[in-house]
Amino acid sequence: MAVLIETRGLTRHFGGLRAVDGVDFALQPGEIHGLIGPNGAGKTTFVSLLSGRLPAQSGTILLGGEDITRLPAHARVRKGIAYTFQITSIFPRLTVFDNVALAVQSQGSAELAARTRAALARVGLQGLEEQEAQTLSYGHQRLLELAMGLALNPKLLILDEPTQGLAASEIEGFKTLVRSLVPQTTVLLIEHNMEVVMDLATRITVLTFGRVLATGTPAEVRANPAVQEAYLGA
Amino acid sequence: MTGGGVKVWVLHLTLIAALFAAQFLLSPYHATNLARIMVLAVFAMGYNLAFGYTGLLSLGHALLLAAGMYAAGLPAQLWGWTAGPAFIAGIAGGGLVAAALGLLALRTAGVSFMIVTLMFAQAGFLTLLYFAPITGGDDGFAVAAASRTLMGFDLSTDTPRFLAALTIFAIGLCASLALVRSPFGRTMVAMRENEERSRMLGMNPFTVKLAALTISGLYAGAAGAAYAILFGYVGASFATIQYSILPMLYVLLGGAGTTLGPFLGALLMFALIEAATGITTAHQFIVGAALVVLVLFAPKGILGTIRERWARWLS
Numbered sequence: 001m002a003v004l005i006e007t008r009g010l011t012r013h014f015g016g017l018r019a020v021d022g023v024d025f026a027l028q029p030g031e032i033h034g035l036i037g038p039n040g041a042g043k044t045t046f047v048s049l050l051s052g053r054l055p056a057q058s059g060t061i062l063l064g065g066e067d068i069t070r071l072p073a074h075a076r077v078r079k080g081i082a083y084t085f086q087i088t089s090i091f092p093r094l095t096v097f098d099n100v101a102l103a104v105q106s107q108g109s110a111e112l113a114a115r116t117r118a119a120l121a122r123v124g125l126q127g128l129e130e131q132e133a134q135t136l137s138y139g140h141q142r143l144l145e146l147a148m149g150l151a152l153n154p155k156l157l158i159l160d161e162p163t164q165g166l167a168a169s170e171i172e173g174f175k176t177l178v179r180s181l182v183p184q185t186t187v188l189l190i191e192h193n194m195e196v197v198m199d200l201a202t203r204i205t206v207l208t209f210g211r212v213l214a215t216g217t218p219a220e221v222r223a224n225p226a227v228q229e230a231y232l233g234a
Numbered sequence: 235m236t237g238g239g240v241k242v243w244v245l246h247l248t249l250i251a252a253l254f255a256a257q258f259l260l261s262p263y264h265a266t267n268l269a270r271i272m273v274l275a276v277f278a279m280g281y282n283l284a285f286g287y288t289g290l291l292s293l294g295h296a297l298l299l300a301a302g303m304y305a306a307g308l309p310a311q312l313w314g315w316t317a318g319p320a321f322i323a324g325i326a327g328g329g330l331v332a333a334a335l336g337l338l339a340l341r342t343a344g345v346s347f348m349i350v351t352l353m354f355a356q357a358g359f360l361t362l363l364y365f366a367p368i369t370g371g372d373d374g375f376a377v378a379a380a381s382r383t384l385m386g387f388d389l390s391t392d393t394p395r396f397l398a399a400l401t402i403f404a405i406g407l408c409a410s411l412a413l414v415r416s417p418f419g420r421t422m423v424a425m426r427e428n429e430e431r432s433r434m435l436g437m438n439p440f441t442v443k444l445a446a447l448t449i450s451g452l453y454a455g456a457a458g459a460a461y462a463i464l465f466g467y468v469g470a471s472f473a474t475i476q477y478s479i480l481p482m483l484y485v486l487l488g489g490a491g492t493t494l495g496p497f498l499g500a501l502l503m504f505a506l507i508e509a510a511t512g513i514t515t516a517h518q519f520i521v522g523a524a525l526v527v528l529v530l531f532a533p534k535g536i537l538g539t540i541r542e543r544w545a546r547w548l549s
Contacts, residue, residue, distance in 0.1 A: 042430065077436035085434075091427040094420075103423050105417040106436040112417065152436065 004186050005031040005050065005081075005156055008061035012045055013156040019045040021210035022059065027156065028181030034201030034218075035190045038230070042087060043190045047158045050188075051083040052076045063156075078106070080155030084162065086190075088141045090148070092134035096125060099133050099144055118159035120153040124176065139170045141149070147179070150185075158188045159183065162197055175200055200223070206230070241417070245548075246411055249406045249494065257396045258318050259307045265392060267508075269399035273460045274484070278496030280453020281481035286490035287414055288446040289426030292425040294335065294351030296352050297358040298451045302328035302458025304362070304369065305314075307468030311379035312368075317384040321459045328455015329448050332359075336447040340440055342512035355478055374469020395464045402460050403497075406453060411493045413449070422446050423491075442500025483521075487528060489535030492548060498536060501532055 003026045012020040019042045029032055035043050048054040050061060051075030061069045068076055077083075090206050091099050101116045107177070123143040128136065133144060144163065147155055159178070163171050169192070178187055178200055191197045197204060204221045206213040214224045221227055253272065257265050275301055284290040305327025309315040316325070339350040362369045371377075379390060387394040413419050421442055424432040429439050462468045480503075481496070488499030506524060510517035532539045541548040 039290045074433050074436050074438045081435050089431045093427055098420055104419055109417045
């Protein structure tokens with residue numbers, strides 16, 4: 001199966017800190033891939049390099065074989081890489097509708113209203129269209145963030161700590177939603193909640209100190225002694 | 235920004251109709267003032283599209299006003315262009331200078347953007363003084379009567395002048411309402427609200443802001459050209475910092491990010507200065523005090539406050 005996105009020797013240092021240090025990584029189309037690692041392992045830096053929020057210092061990023069290392073973030077979004085923020089980043093003073101419409105209209109403005117409502121319905125925010133986004137509950141803001149990512153119709157959806165701050169009941173709904181996205185969309189999931197990762201991911205990559213420690217199925221990763229020592233602590 | 239479409243359009247068209255009626259009710263002196271206010275309001279509408287909607291706080295819009303004024307006034311002066319072509323040249327002049335300014339200044343943001351735009355405007359002002367033999371410098375020049383006619387109408391007389399100002403105002407107002415209610419209007423607001431998020435939704439902030447600034451320049455150019463043609467004077471004083479601050483004050487007073495705010499702000503500020511001039515020579519002090527009160531108690535401006543409290547459907 002052709003690789004969707006691939007990095008070779010991807011590197012980003014901040015002064016003496018090797019946040020991402022020569023990472024080789026590949027995503028198969030249609031998988032849900034978990035990215036885990038201790039705090040400060042370089043997970044968010046790594047996906048920031050993928051999405052173009054940060055420029056790479058060295059190494060290459062290939063999307064469907066095409067070198068996108070030097071493309072600006074907005075151009076990568078148009079090529080199908082969507083990123084949802086770890087710290088919810090919505091347009092707080094715009095309505096829920098406008099928040100999602102901004103994502104929808106980047107795909108063309110035909111039937112904008114209908115497509116926007118459909119994206120909202122998909123995450124269960126229908127009926128809240130006219131509310132100002134900042135008045136939503138935190139959980140709903142996370143869902144709005146997700147709806148904006150989905151509305152971009154991405155090939156690759158990067159979810160950075162999506163369940164952080166969600167209630168247990170909301171997490172169940174979230175898992176169902178993510179499962180419904182594949183295989184049309186490939187999902188790269190940074191997640192601290194081990195239950196969620198082990199349950200959702202088809203494969204998992206473990207980062208420590210900016211390097212790949214292990215890659216494999218949840219069972220393989222769980223059984224890996226190096227991972228247990230470095231991260232799971234069990 | 236969604237919903238309330240019909241109500242909003244009715245409100246705007248009612249204002250235009252009321253202004254049309256005003257010429258029959260006002261004395262010629264006040265009608266001329268109102269024509270002046272409408273032209274200044276066009277300038278402020280352009281400022282509002284950049285500042286109020288897109289979040290570009292420029293201190294250099296005098297440059298764009300002057301660009302329109304001279305792009306219309308100089309061909310009239312040098313080659314005897316009539317009002318129509320001169321006006322179009324003025325709009326183009328404002329847009330071109332805004333695009334050039336944007337290409338350079340939009341590499342910065344925030345306070346740096348304010349300073350860079352201010353510097354370019356000062357450079358423009360000094361250039362006008364330097365070429366005083368052509369531009370008239372501080373003294374400026376009067377636009378010849380022959381260049382102030384449009385299709386046989388003498389725009390230096392009260393009724394044609396008022397109607398010309400109203401036409402430009404009405405087109406500018408409707409265009410700005412249509413723009414801010416369009417998908418591109420939503421994109422402009424996205425820049426103001428959260429540029430980083432906008433980038434991650436696939437928008438290129440530079441091109442969006444460049445387009446918004448250029449549209450703003452078209453408005454400033456139209457206002458500058460209209461001022462030259464309708465009031466018959468072109469001068470470097472319109473390129474001074476004062477004319478960069480004025481549209482900001484109008485917009486802040488009326489309500490930044492509201493389509494009617496620029497007109498309301500221009501009207502009230504004009505009236506305030508008129509009233510203050512009658513009481514004291516220190517009228518700038520009264521204007522300043524009014525602004526301090528405004529910023530303290532209604533930072534969203536008049537219409538911004540009304541929209542927030544009572545009329546969320548306002549554009």
